Amino acid sequence: MISGAGISGISCAIALRKAGIEAVVYEGYDRTADDVGAFLTLAVNALDALRALDFDVRRLGFETPRIRLTSASGRLIGDLPYGRVLRDGAASRTVKRAELYRALREHAARQGVRIEYGKRLTHARDTGDTGDGVVATFADGTTASGDLLIGADGLRSRTRELIDPAAPGVRYSGLVNVGGYARGVPAGGDPGTMHAIFGSRAFFAYAAHAHGEVWWAANLTRAAEPTAAELAMVGEQDWRAELMEVFRRDHGPAVAFIEATDRILAPWTAYDVPVVPRWHRGRMIIIGDAAHATVPSIGQGAAMAIEDAVVLAKCLRDATDFGAAFAAYERLRRERVERVVAQGRRTDGWKTPGPLTRIPRDLIMSLAMKRMARTGHDPNHWIYEHHIDWDEPARQSG
Numbered sequence: 001m002i003s004g005a006g007i008s009g010i011s012c013a014i015a016l017r018k019a020g021i022e023a024v025v026y027e028g029y030d031r032t033a034d035d036v037g038a039f040l041t042l043a044v045n046a047l048d049a050l051r052a053l054d055f056d057v058r059r060l061g062f063e064t065p066r067i068r069l070t071s072a073s074g075r076l077i078g079d080l081p082y083g084r085v086l087r088d089g090a091a092s093r094t095v096k097r098a099e100l101y102r103a104l105r106e107h108a109a110r111q112g113v114r115i116e117y118g119k120r121l122t123h124a125r126d127t128g129d130t131g132d133g134v135v136a137t138f139a140d141g142t143t144a145s146g147d148l149l150i151g152a153d154g155l156r157s158r159t160r161e162l163i164d165p166a167a168p169g170v171r172y173s174g175l176v177n178v179g180g181y182a183r184g185v186p187a188g189g190d191p192g193t194m195h196a197i198f199g200s201r202a203f204f205a206y207a208a209h210a211h212g213e214v215w216w217a218a219n220l221t222r223a224a225e226p227t228a229a230e231l232a233m234v235g236e237q238d239w240r241a242e243l244m245e246v247f248r249r250d251h252g253p254a255v256a257f258i259e260a261t262d263r264i265l266a267p268w269t270a271y272d273v274p275v276v277p278r279w280h281r282g283r284m285i286i287i288g289d290a291a292h293a294t295v296p297s298i299g300q301g302a303a304m305a306i307e308d309a310v311v312l313a314k315c316l317r318d319a320t321d322f323g324a325a326f327a328a329y330e331r332l333r334r335e336r337v338e339r340v341v342a343q344g345r346r347t348d349g350w351k352t353p354g355p356l357t358r359i360p361r362d363l364i365m366s367l368a369m370k371r372m373a374r375t376g377h378d379p380n381h382w383i384y385e386h387h388i389d390w391d392e393p394a395r396q397s398g
């Protein structure tokens with residue numbers, strides 16, 4: 001059983017199916033259509049992991065092979081590749097989140113994966129040595145059973161709590177994200193370049209689709225974490241007015257894009273989940289954001305979720321029993337994902353400087369970019385160059 005039909009849950013079900021293991025996915029929401037929602041970038045390591053699922057992402061979104069960083073005054077800080085291009089020419093790709101979910105679910109359905117909606121996990125009982133698996137209880141009062149329970153239930157994972165009631169929860173990043181899709185305004189520059197503007201009061205990123213639409217997102221600083229109710233009380237026009245005010249003095253097209261956006265997307269608060277000491281207990285395990293969410297700034301949450309899903313399926317395919325598979329999975333994944341979460345937090349720090357630290361920040365970033373250009377060494381290369389060989393047996397020890 002898998003709880004959660006998000007990126008990690010669906011990916012895991014597809015990978016397990018490929019490994020000859022059947023899994024039913026139980027999703028808390030009772031609808032199959034997702035909102036338009038925001039976009040995300042699948043870095044090349046995510047594309048590499050998707051290969052193991054035989055999932056072709058090329059009909060979604062557009063390629064974003066480069067990132068161009070500029071300051072509030074329009075000064076170029078750096079222009080660098082968004083990870084290496086894969087051997088077959090595939091480069092990092094920016095896709096609408098809802099379209100990715102939909103396409104993954106359709107791919108899963110074609111592979112024969114069953115998804116049940118309206119099944120919010122509330123409790124799970126590991127029947128231990130006497131029984132043969134786990135019995136899950138859902139909010140609608142129904143139950144289901146299976147050999148294992150894989151918790152792919154996201155940031156506020158119920159499975160994480162069931163495995164360890166003392167597990168840490170989400171950590172607020174200090175940023176609220178707002179975004180949208182602008183039409184009918186010239187984007188300038190190359191389509192497919194992700195532009196990152198370190199503005200005087202907030203961070204703004206955008207990329208232009210070859211069809212002319214500009215996809216953008218802004219990170220607004222909020223020292224105190226707003227509640228969902230507080231966010232809901234702020235109307236779209238208020239967000240628009242705040243964004244225009246925040247970016248008014250900065251060089252760049254932010255204000256023009258905000259004006260050319262019909263509908264500002266509902267804002268979302270950014271969190272991470274740093275170190276979760278227990279990933280598994282008995283027959284239950286967590287993957288994806290449930291185990292180690294990273295802030296969106298580093299663009300790796302979905303990538304880590306897909307990598308987790310594929311590696312866990314390989315471990316379950318190759319280990320002698322589920323205990324050995326869970327141990328091998330944790331050995332293969334923990335160090336990498338925790339390093340990514342820590343790196344994400346540092347990246348966020350660059351986006352929220354005070355007035356006195358903004359100039360030194362731009363200078364330090366600029367020097368780091370120049371060093372990268374000179375040496376050809378990208379400090380994030382270890383993130384992007386990760387490769388999963390589906391056919392190779394999962395390493396069981398060491």
Ligand SMILES: Cc1cc2nc3c(=O)[nH]c(=O)nc-3n(C[C@H](O)[C@H](O)[C@H](O)COP(=O)(O)OP(=O)(O)OC[C@H]3O[C@@H](n4cnc5c(N)ncnc54)[C@H](O)[C@@H]3O)c2cc1C
Binds near residue numbers: 305
């Ligand atoms: C604004 C934003 C931008 C991002 N940008 C990027 C990016 O550029 N690149 C990148 O790689 N990542 C990015 N991410 C991160 C990425 O979206 C997540 O890391 C990824 O979706 C995690 O996948 P998941 O399957 O673990 O969780 P989710 O995709 O959140 O899926 C969890 C699923 O579990 C379901 N669920 C929850 N509780 C229960 C329950 N009790 N019972 C049953 N079902 C339940 C939920 O409804 C959901 O369908 C971004 C995230 C945000 C918010």
